[in-house]
Amino acid sequence: MDExxxxxxxxxxxxxxxxLAASEAAVRVIDRCVQIFGGRGYDRAYRVERLYRELRxxxxxxGTSEIQRLIIAGELVRRGTDVLQLPTGS
Numbered sequence: 001m002d003e004x005x006x007x008x009x010x011x012x013x014x015x016x017x018x019x020l021a022a023s024e025a026a027v028r029v030i031d032r033c034v035q036i037f038g039g040r041g042y043d044r045a046y047r048v049e050r051l052y053r054e055l056r057x058x059x060x061x062x063g064t065s066e067i068q069r070l071i072i073a074g075e076l077v078r079r080g081t082d083v084l085q086l087p088t089g090s
Contacts, residue, residue: 010083013075017084020068023058030055 033048034041041048075084 009075010079013072013084016063016068016071019063020065020072023055023068024065026055026058 030048030052034052037043037046037048040046041052043049072084
């Protein structure tokens with residue numbers, strides 16, 4: 001954004017991609033942790049329970065995954081896939 005090379009809508013969609021990917025990955029990880037802990041994964045004596053609750057709230061707080069997908073899809077429909085691709089480093 002500081003460079004002025006992309007418009008706000010495109011940057012908003014790129015941020016949505018990052019938030020969606022990060023939140024979905026975090027949920028998969030903590031879900032596996034709860035699975036490993038079994039019934040104790042819901043016990044407040046274990047940190048995994050707190051992480052599970054916090055991640056669930058974070059997904060809602062930052063905008064639901066469905067909303068992030070709508071933002072991404074809208075930008076893809078308007079501008080195509082090339083606009084949202086991250087530049088490859090050299």
